[in-house]
Amino acid sequence: MNSPEDKLDQLFAAARRAKPETAREEFAFETRLTARIRAERGREIPWLAFSWKLTPLFACTVLMLGAWFAATSTTDPMDLASALSGGNEEAMLARYLTTTY
């Protein structure tokens, strides 16, 4: 007695015997592929590929500029935030109270 499971197995077994025949489609495939690769290569934008190579240079430049700004920037003594962070709040208050505007 053939159960649906057995019948399904028989279908798979019969379908397995029919290996796909692809010789005709494979003919001269390398030639078509090489032509396609050349076309793909022609579509590449050279400057785009080159710009990726410049990424480390851009990163270094940004880091150097950051370091340079950090080293050369001076804190404004009239700036409240920097006065507080530097522990100069009393001097700041005295200056504020004694300055005439």
Added chain:
Amino acid sequence: MTVPTEGPSDEHLIQNALAGSDGAFAELALRHKHRVFGIAARFARHAHELDDIAQAVFIRAWQSLSTFRGDAPFEHWLSRIAVRMCYDVLRKTRRDRESLSLDENPITYETLPDPKDDEESRNAREILQRGMAELSPDERLILTLLELEEKTVKEIADLTGWSEANVKVRAFRARDALRKILTINKDLTP
């Protein structure tokens, strides 16, 4: 069919292809095209689609050749690309089919011409194609690899990137779904 691999090794050809040699990559394609066509033929609906899939597989391989680490044979790496490409095609086909109304040109699964087919095999394949066309892409992929290509669970896990447990569960569900579809279609009645 095994393509004789006389001459330079795959690794040597890969190095040359990476250095820009189209001839070296064409030689790789010549050696391994039969395997790629064999996988794609299980999923393609007609000869043009088969050629498109095979070309897409080799173009993807060419684009990512620098990522090939060589810890598995090139053929295995290429098969993985082929299986994933076929999965993408199945999903796209499914989306296209869902976007068509029933009155519009429905997609039918043609069989590739094969003079060696016997009547029973041809019928079996047609019944299976009809039934499997109603499955989800992952169900269809897994049944094709497991039942038609006779891959092991481990091989399927390697090809698809799914875990072995996941492959087993998906295979069980896919087989169950196909059995139900074929029963409704009365394709499993003796």
